[in-house]
Amino acid sequence: MSDTNSVKPNPSFDVNQSSFLKAIAQQIRGQDVYGVYRSWSDELLLKPYIINKQKKREIPIDGDVDPMTVSRIMAFYRAAAACIEKETGLLSQVVVDLNHEGFGWILVFAGNLLLVRKTIRDAHRFGYDSLEKVAEDGEKLIAKAVDLAKRFPEVGKL
Amino acid sequence: MSDTNSVKPNPSFDVNQSSFLKAIAQQIRGQDVYGVYRSWSDELLLKPYIINKQKKREIPIDGDVDPMTVSRIMAFYRAAAACIEKETGLLSQVVVDLNHEGFGWILVFAGNLLLVRKTIRDAHRFGYDSLEKVAEDGEKLIAKAVDLAKRFPEVGKL
Numbered sequence: 001m002s003d004t005n006s007v008k009p010n011p012s013f014d015v016n017q018s019s020f021l022k023a024i025a026q027q028i029r030g031q032d033v034y035g036v037y038r039s040w041s042d043e044l045l046l047k048p049y050i051i052n053k054q055k056k057r058e059i060p061i062d063g064d065v066d067p068m069t070v071s072r073i074m075a076f077y078r079a080a081a082a083c084i085e086k087e088t089g090l091l092s093q094v095v096v097d098l099n100h101e102g103f104g105w106i107l108v109f110a111g112n113l114l115l116v117r118k119t120i121r122d123a124h125r126f127g128y129d130s131l132e133k134v135a136e137d138g139e140k141l142i143a144k145a146v147d148l149a150k151r152f153p154e155v156g157k158l
Numbered sequence: 159m160s161d162t163n164s165v166k167p168n169p170s171f172d173v174n175q176s177s178f179l180k181a182i183a184q185q186i187r188g189q190d191v192y193g194v195y196r197s198w199s200d201e202l203l204l205k206p207y208i209i210n211k212q213k214k215r216e217i218p219i220d221g222d223v224d225p226m227t228v229s230r231i232m233a234f235y236r237a238a239a240a241c242i243e244k245e246t247g248l249l250s251q252v253v254v255d256l257n258h259e260g261f262g263w264i265l266v267f268a269g270n271l272l273l274v275r276k277t278i279r280d281a282h283r284f285g286y287d288s289l290e291k292v293a294e295d296g297e298k299l300i301a302k303a304v305d306l307a308k309r310f311p312e313v314g315k316l
Contacts, residue, residue: 093263095253095255095263095265096255097253097254097255105251105253107253107265107267109265109272109275111272112271112272112273112275112306112310113270113271113272113313114267114269114270114271114272115270117267117270148270148316152270152310152312152313154310155271155310155313158306
């Protein structure tokens with residue numbers, strides 16, 4: 001984890017307030033086959049998602065996107081997919097397609113319905129000002145996807 | 159072009175019989191910024207799509223997928239997307255997401271509708287027995303996508 005790129009988490013915000021943040025922590029723990037993070041708090045696990053503007057500017061955008069950053073993006077959208085599944089019952093897939101310049105597509109789909117269709121740029125600098133912002137962005141995404149799934153249930157079940 | 163991996167095209171089959179094959183040739187020519195293929199016939203351009211079983215077995219599947227193979231896969235699905243657009247008016251995007259083992263997703267979507275949702279394996283060995291087979295496979299794909307687009311026009315236009 002590139003801890004050097006992150007700032008201290010805001011102690012006033014509790015991860016347990018957001019089911020989306022808890023879902024991200026779960027995704028990270030699910031990948032943690034060696035149990036490195038077993039004793040870590042969720043706050044600590046999510047810390048690398050917080051990158052302030054100044055730190056962002058310091059991350060070089062030449063070369064491939066850092067694999068840790070890619071796995072953070074994957075965990076973010078897989079967590080969103082898990083939350084969408086909980087609300088709609090639709091099992092969804094996450095596809096992240098980034099080119100060497102950090103541009104690309106993030107897609108979450110169930111059946112033939114695209115629940116999330118997002119272009120990303122500067123993927124190298126993926127991060128948020130605070131955990132609240134992470135939660136906010138994720139929940140907005142989930143609400144939109146759940147709405148879509150409810151409007152077009154047949155497409156999602158194809 | 160890995161011409162060594164392909165066999166002689168069947169002279170009895172005319173590329174002009176298939177609008178899909180012509181669309182692939184168009185895709186390849188569209189990428190040909192230096193005019194290398196200007197004097198090539200469409201048959202010659204499409205030759206690398208023909209790989210017989212024995213030749214397939216000779217292609218190693220360790221290591222990354224050959225960039226020429228990836229660009230062939232892209233041209234195939236971009237051509238399909240172009241044909242779908244002609245029939246439905248929907249502008250679509252192609253996303254090919256392959257891992258290092260040649261497994262992955264091929265997605266073609268318009269709006270929030272996934273027109274093509276395909277998993278691929280052994281992408282290293284992408285190829286067909288004959289041009290007829292290429293045309294057949296492509297046309298099947300297009301027919302299915304056009305059918306979907308007509309069933310769910312609102313989703314495709316989101």
